[in-house]
Amino acid sequence: MTAMLNVKDLRAYYGQVQALHGLSFSLNEGSLTTLLGANGAGKTTTLRAICNMVRSTGAIEFEGKPIGTRSTENVVRLGIAHVPQGRGTFTNMTVEENLQLGAISRSDKNAIGSDIERMYEHFPVLKQRYTQQAGTLSGGEQQMLAVARALMLRPRLMLLDEPSFGLAPLIVRDLFRILGKINREEKVTILVVEQNAQLALELADQAYVIETGRIVMSGNAKDIANNEDVRKSYLGY
Amino acid sequence: MELFANQVLAGIATGAIYACMALAVVMIYQAIDHLNFAQGEMAMFSTFVSWQLMQWGVPYWGAFVLTVAFSFAAGIIIERLLFKPLAKAPILTNVAGFIALYAIINSVAGLIWDFTIKQYPTPFGSSPFLGSQLISTHQAGMIGITLLMLLLLFFFFRFTRVGLAMRAAASLPESARLVGINTSWMIALGWGMASAIGSIAGMMIAPVVFLEPNMMLGVLIYGFAAAVLGGLTSPFGAVMGGFLVGIFENLVGTYIPGVGNELKLPIALALIIVVLVVKPAGLFGRAIVKRV
Numbered sequence: 001m002t003a004m005l006n007v008k009d010l011r012a013y014y015g016q017v018q019a020l021h022g023l024s025f026s027l028n029e030g031s032l033t034t035l036l037g038a039n040g041a042g043k044t045t046t047l048r049a050i051c052n053m054v055r056s057t058g059a060i061e062f063e064g065k066p067i068g069t070r071s072t073e074n075v076v077r078l079g080i081a082h083v084p085q086g087r088g089t090f091t092n093m094t095v096e097e098n099l100q101l102g103a104i105s106r107s108d109k110n111a112i113g114s115d116i117e118r119m120y121e122h123f124p125v126l127k128q129r130y131t132q133q134a135g136t137l138s139g140g141e142q143q144m145l146a147v148a149r150a151l152m153l154r155p156r157l158m159l160l161d162e163p164s165f166g167l168a169p170l171i172v173r174d175l176f177r178i179l180g181k182i183n184r185e186e187k188v189t190i191l192v193v194e195q196n197a198q199l200a201l202e203l204a205d206q207a208y209v210i211e212t213g214r215i216v217m218s219g220n221a222k223d224i225a226n227n228e229d230v231r232k233s234y235l236g237y
Numbered sequence: 238m239e240l241f242a243n244q245v246l247a248g249i250a251t252g253a254i255y256a257c258m259a260l261a262v263v264m265i266y267q268a269i270d271h272l273n274f275a276q277g278e279m280a281m282f283s284t285f286v287s288w289q290l291m292q293w294g295v296p297y298w299g300a301f302v303l304t305v306a307f308s309f310a311a312g313i314i315i316e317r318l319l320f321k322p323l324a325k326a327p328i329l330t331n332v333a334g335f336i337a338l339y340a341i342i343n344s345v346a347g348l349i350w351d352f353t354i355k356q357y358p359t360p361f362g363s364s365p366f367l368g369s370q371l372i373s374t375h376q377a378g379m380i381g382i383t384l385l386m387l388l389l390l391f392f393f394f395r396f397t398r399v400g401l402a403m404r405a406a407a408s409l410p411e412s413a414r415l416v417g418i419n420t421s422w423m424i425a426l427g428w429g430m431a432s433a434i435g436s437i438a439g440m441m442i443a444p445v446v447f448l449e450p451n452m453m454l455g456v457l458i459y460g461f462a463a464a465v466l467g468g469l470t471s472p473f474g475a476v477m478g479g480f481l482v483g484i485f486e487n488l489v490g491t492y493i494p495g496v497g498n499e500l501k502l503p504i505a506l507a508l509i510i511v512v513l514v515v516k517p518a519g520l521f522g523r524a525i526v527k528r529v
Contacts, residue, residue: 051415076417088412090405092523101405104398105417153416 004029004189005050005157010058012042012049012213019045020056021213027157027206032183032190034204034221036197042213043193044085047159051075051082062157077105081150085161089142091135095126098134098145102152112152119148122178140171147175151182158182160192164199172196176203201225243371244487250376252483254445256383257438258453258460259467259475260390261431266469267407268427269320271331272461275338276435277453279315282342283308283436284443284452285350288357297360301440305433312432316425324421346450357443379441383476386434390472403427455502459486462505466512468522477521482508 003026012020020042027033037043049056051072060068067075076082081102090098099119103112120127123144129137134145143163150158160179164172180203183190194200201207207224209217217230224230261280265273273279287304291297319338323331361378394400405413406423413420438460439453446452459482467478486504490496496504512519 053411053414071419072414073417073419076415082415084412084415088409088415090409090412092408093404097401100398100401101413101416101418104402104405109398149416 002029003027004031004063005191006059006061007046007050008059008061010046010049010056010060012045012054012056014045014054019054019213020049022058023210023213023215025208025215025218027189027191030183030187030189031206032180032192032204033206033208034200035191035193035208035210036195036200037210039195040212041210043210044161045213046210047082047084047161047191047193050159051080073105076153079153079156080159081153081155081157082159083146083150083161083163085165087142087146089134089137089146091133093134094131095134095137095145096130098149099126099152102149103154106152106154115152115154119151122151122182123148140167140175143167143171143175144178147178147182151186151188155188157189157191160190162193162195164194164196172199176200179203197231198225240491241488244491245484246369247371248484248487249380249480250372250483251487252463252480253376253379253383254438254442254456254479255459255463255482256476256479257379257386257441258435258456259463259479260383260386260472261435261438262457262460262464263467263469263472263475264390264434265427265431266464268403268424268431270407271328271335273431274332274335274457275342276431277457277460278339278342278346278450279308279312279432280435280439280442281450281453282346283311283432284357284439284448285346285450287436287440288355288443288448289350291358297358301360301437304436304440308436309429309433312429313425315432316428320428321421321425324424343450350450352450355448357440357448359444363444375444382437382441383479386437387472387476394472399426458502459505462509464519465509466519468519470523471519471521474519474521478519481520 005027007026008024010020010023011018023046035043035046045054048054050060052070052075053072059066062078062080067078090101096116099116103115106112125141126145126148129141134142137145163175176199179190182188192200201221201224204221207219207221208215209230217224261276262272265276283304286307287300290300290303295303319334320331323334359375361375363373363375366372366374366377394404402418403423403426406418406420410420442456443452446456463478463482464475466481467474467476482505485508486501489504490501
């Protein structure tokens with residue numbers, strides 16, 4: 001297996017404050033990887049650094065190309081979809097417009113309509129609400145919409161920032177089931193940042209544990225889930 | 238009753254001027270979230286360009302199209318050169334930039350074309366419209382052009398991909414970048430469009446107020462009043478606001494003794510303050526609600 005995303009010695013800064021202290025990891029093509037850690041460990045910053053939304057140094061390579069100096073929109077145009085924390089829903093636009101926006105950088109306009117239909121198959125609830133203002137959707141529905149919007153890019157890699165945040169457990173299960181399906185069926189490589197470690201480890205095949213801006217543990221998701229010490233010291237369950 | 242109806246009609250006729258200008262104001266507000274104080278001067282300069290073209294023998298509609306194209310390009314160039322470097326600066330820095338631009342354009346226009354008042358032609362003629370003394374064919378044409386611009390803007394924002402991208406960039410820049418939109422260019426495009434709309438407003442207004450470097454001073458304040466009244470987030474609201482300000486101004490002048498021409502401008506300013514206090518989102522605007 002070849003590494004699709006290679007991150008080496010990533011350091012990120014908010015003003016004078018350093019948030020990441022030399023992070024290195026890689027994602028295999030087709031894998032579903034989770035990045036775990038407590039509040040403030042640097043999970044969100046890692047995702048933001050990949051998309052160049054925070055000042056950072058180090059080497060980030062996507063499919064062999066260095067992307068560290070590209071602007072956010074140009075990183076996205078390479079096929080890296082980012083579902084941000086808080087979902088980033090265009091709340092004053094309709095569900096369908098949100099999906100259209102997901103595909104706005106694509107040039108194959110004719111395929112967009114059928115892709116929207118495909119999203120309605122993955123997320124039937126969106127179909128019922130397609131003319132509705134996205135802001136009127138429930139939290140769970142907005143998260144589905146955010147994932148669907150990201151998929152409209154036809155991404156090679158999808159980054160998700162705490163998709164379970166604020167959602168009811170049943171909805172989270174449903175969402176994670178769909179993420180697994182997308183990973184298998186549409187061959188989208190996924191990196192999901194989570195605080196809900198138990199569920200994320202069930203879903204993922206690879207896992208990294210991050211603490212105060214450093215990777216402290218990595219490996220097979222099952223091994224990490226079964227390792228009592230790791231669970232107690234880093235994952236808290 | 239007839240007096241009332243006549244004053245309303247005359248108000249709509251002057252309101253068309255404000256509606257035109259308000260449309261340009263809303264356009265730039267959508268793109269950059271600020272009011273551009275130099276908007277009126279940019280429109281005035283464009284109008285002088287069209288006048289110069291006509292002096293050189295270009296027919297009216299030819300000059301019209303060339304001027305709109307020139308203004309679109311000029312709007313983009315101004316954004317790239319002056320306001321892109323200020324994108325992350327505080328609002329006050331931007332305001333200083335707008336005021337500088339205002340002064341520069343005003344003086345340069347005076348330098349090139351001097352400050353004497355010039356006649357400006359109308360393509361619609363100035364005979365009474367449908368036999369009414371209160372509204373001329375030019376004013377009717379101006380209302381038509383304003384409504385046509387509104388319609389085109391509606392279709393542009395509702396049904397084109399660029400329009401959708403511009404709306405996305407204006408409402409949530411970070412999310413817009415995450416779907417691959419170059420938000421910086423969307424802002425430049427907004428400047429170009431606002432400048433082009435402003436130039437049309439200028440060319441429509443000039444036959445009424447005559448052409449000179451200070452022609453837009455009062456008009457811009459009325460345009461702001463109209464945009465604030467209708468709602469800064471709504472092009473439709475801005476146009477309606479324009480007509481309402483025109484009607485309001487006329488009715489107050491007619492029925493409240495002592496309000497002559499001298500007090501008309503304070504009325505517009507008072508209207509801005511009242512709307513901002515009572516209904517900040519304007520009549521047709523969308524109140525920005527944030528979940529916390």
